[in-house]
Each structure stands twice: as structure tokens, then as C-alpha cells.
Amino acid sequence: DAGVIQSPRHEVTEMGQEVTLRCKPISGHDYLFWYRQTMMRGLELLIYFNNNVPIDDSGMPEDRFSAKMPNASFSTLKIQPSEPRDSAVYFCASSSGLGYTFGSGTRLTVV
Amino acid sequence: QKEVEQNSGPLSVPEGAIASLNCTYSDRVSQSFFWYRQYSGKSPELIMSIYSNGDKEDGRFTAQLNKASQYVSLLIRDSQPSDSATYLCAPEPSNTGKLIFGQGTTLQVKP
Secondary structure (H helix, E strand, O other): OOOOOEEEEEEEEEEOOOOEEEEOEEEEEEOEEEEEEOOOOOOEEEEEEOEEEEEEEOOOOOOOOEEEEEEOEEEEEEEEEOHHHHHHEEEEEEEOOOOOEEEHHHHHHOO | OOOEOOOOOOEEEEOOOEEEEEEEEEEOOEEEEEEEEEEOOOOOOEEEHHHHHEEEEEOEEEEEEEEEEEEEEEEEEEOOHHOEEEEEEEHHHHHOOOOOOOOOOOOOOOO
């Protein structure tokens, strides 16, 4: 198994632009999570899905953030418009209910 | 009170010593607890899980859980420089399937 696959690994964008982060979970895992990590705030849960259905999006910071999971093998996290304070590492993780496996993360820099 | 509290460190120990990492959590219903290790610039990786009160040993690692005190710890015996990383405590509140991470404790093992 290739693990959780995230793309891109790095993203540099200008303020105001739309950013889309992508994630392919491990096959058979029915939970998918999006986290954001910064030095100041640590790992913050943004949203999670169970069987492709969003369960809890209370961690999504603003309406500028949205996430979708159209099928069991793909999810996106979109930021529109992006702002410099969105700069962070965004992790996707998947689980079958016994701990998570994280992807390698996307380092987002908004200038 | 934060949901998960860890001493951010850094915790510095000499090579070969025992490193003790501690975590307290606020949700009394949590049944599952996980320890993740995160090397600088990498994603978190699961190293231990514990579900019952008491100790669980895996090689040089021992997780200890006391649900009455809402306390979980990780002991690393015979610490090695390769153990230098940030260790994240993650209880699963109310069996929701999601994990809430502490800020992490940075461990430095000095040769």
C-alpha cells in the first residue's frame, strides 16, 4: 500500500488566489481527516469524513475553507481566497478506526 | 482547560537514559489513546496505542494509562539520538473516531 498520498508537497501562492489541496486515503479506510499544523497552534483538526460524509467541520476556520470527498478514494481541501495567515502545513490522514496514518503533508505558503 | 495538555519541552536526556513524556486530557469518556512521533519536517507516525488502564510495552517503549486521573504517559528506555523528535499525545474523545492532539513534547537525546 502506498499510504496516504497528498499533493502538491509544496504550494506557494499569492494572496487572494484559490488553493486546492488533494488527498488519496488508504484503500479500505473509512475515515478521512484534514489537519493544519503551525508552530503556534500545533495540529488542528479542520474537518473529518466518515464514509465520504462530512461529520464535523467545526474546525474549519472560515467560510473561505471548504472540503469535499466525492468518493472513497479522493478528497480536496480548498481555500478561496487565500490569505498569508493560511500559511501552514496541511495534513490529510485516514483511519479504519484504530489510529491514523498521515500523508506527507502540503506546505502552503501564501505571500 | 485545554483538551490535551503536554509539556512542550524541550526535554533533554543523555543517551541510554529513560525519557518520560506526560499527557493529561479533559474528556472522561475517552477510551483510546495514541502516541505519535514527529520528526522535524515529517508527518506524525503512530508508535503506540493503549486502551486499558495500566502499562503496555512495545520494545523500548512503554505507554501507561490512568483513566481515573486522566493521565497517559510514554516511557522510552535506553534513549537513542534517533529518538529525538516531537511526541504527540492523542486521545480519542467520546469514541468519535477523531483524535485531538496535544502540542507535543520535544525530546532531545544527547550522545
